Amino acid sequence: MSNHVNSRYEKRDKRRKTNVVLNTLIGIVALLILVIGSQLIFGGSDSEKTAKYNEQPDIKLANEEESNEEAIADEEKEEEENSNKSNAELDENSDGKADSEEKSDEEATEDPFEQATITEGDPGSGVEETIENPGWAPVGTSQSEPHSANYKKGSQDWAEMTKALSYATGIPESEMIIWFLGNNGSPNDAVGTISPKDKSAKYKVYITWVENEGWKPTKIEKVS
Numbered sequence: 001m002s003n004h005v006n007s008r009y010e011k012r013d014k015r016r017k018t019n020v021v022l023n024t025l026i027g028i029v030a031l032l033i034l035v036i037g038s039q040l041i042f043g044g045s046d047s048e049k050t051a052k053y054n055e056q057p058d059i060k061l062a063n064e065e066e067s068n069e070e071a072i073a074d075e076e077k078e079e080e081e082n083s084n085k086s087n088a089e090l091d092e093n094s095d096g097k098a099d100s101e102e103k104s105d106e107e108a109t110e111d112p113f114e115q116a117t118i119t120e121g122d123p124g125s126g127v128e129e130t131i132e133n134p135g136w137a138p139v140g141t142s143q144s145e146p147h148s149a150n151y152k153k154g155s156q157d158w159a160e161m162t163k164a165l166s167y168a169t170g171i172p173e174s175e176m177i178i179w180f181l182g183n184n185g186s187p188n189d190a191v192g193t194i195s196p197k198d199k200s201a202k203y204k205v206y207i208t209w210v211e212n213e214g215w216k217p218t219k220i221e222k223v224s
Contacts, residue, residue, distance in 0.1 A: 121221070127204075131220040139164045141214030149190060149209070151182050161215050164207045165192045168217035171203075190215070193223075 115135045121127030141147075141160055150157035161181060166173045171194065179202070181192040188209040195202040204221040 126223055128222045128224055131222065133168075133217070136168060136217045138210040138213035138216040139167050141212070143214075145211060147188075147209055147211070149183065149187055151190070161190055161192065161207060164215035164217055165194050165205045168205050168207075168220055169194065169203050171196050 116131045116133035119130045119132075121129055139160060143156060143160070152158060158181070162173055162176070162178065165171075165178070165181075166176060175197050177195050177197055177199070179193040179195065182190065184191040184206060190207050190209075192205050192207070193202065194205060202223050204223050205217060206219040206221075207215045207217050210216050
């Protein structure tokens with residue numbers, strides 16, 4: 001009887017110890033599952049955040065590079081447009097200058113006496129011939145009315161009168177010697193004595209003022 005009781009007690013004690021061990025193992029496994037699960041959840045979240053954080057600078061850098069490229073392209077385009085504009089202006093100025101020089105050359109080489117009436121001068125008068133041309137026109141002016149003749153060298157009036165003398169005789173201003181330029185008896189009439197630099201001839205040129213149109217040649221005398 002005593003042995004039978006002891007055997008039952010030992011079996012019960014062994015079962016209890018086994019249950020304790022099993023419960024302990026189950027608790028350890030459950031704890032491990034929680035730990036691993038939390039690491040997977042929170043670790044994955046941190047990894048995603050880190051990945052997003054790492055991606056943002058790349059996006060920002062790409063945007064900055066794109067903006068810089070656009071700015072450089074715009075600057076190069078503006079420089080090219082300015083360069084083309086400057087070249088066009090230079091070409092236009094060059095063409096204008098060339099046209100002006102060509103026109104001046106044509107005027108200088110054109111025979112000013114082609115349509116003129118030439119009359120021989122009286123012997124002993126000092127006038128070899130008199131030249132009058134119905135095609136002469138006023139040379140233009142930048143002066144306003146009322147006009148008052150100014151015979152001071154360097155004045156606007158002097159420059160316009162010199163232009164009229166050159167126009168009438170065909171002698172370029174740069175090749176002209178002005179011996180005299182002054183009044184011819186009235187406020188609107190003047191006369192100038194000129195010759196080319198080689199002094200091959202001497203002319204006395206009469207000019208008159210046309211209101212708002214400038215000085216106009218009226219007669220030339222070739223003098224000895």
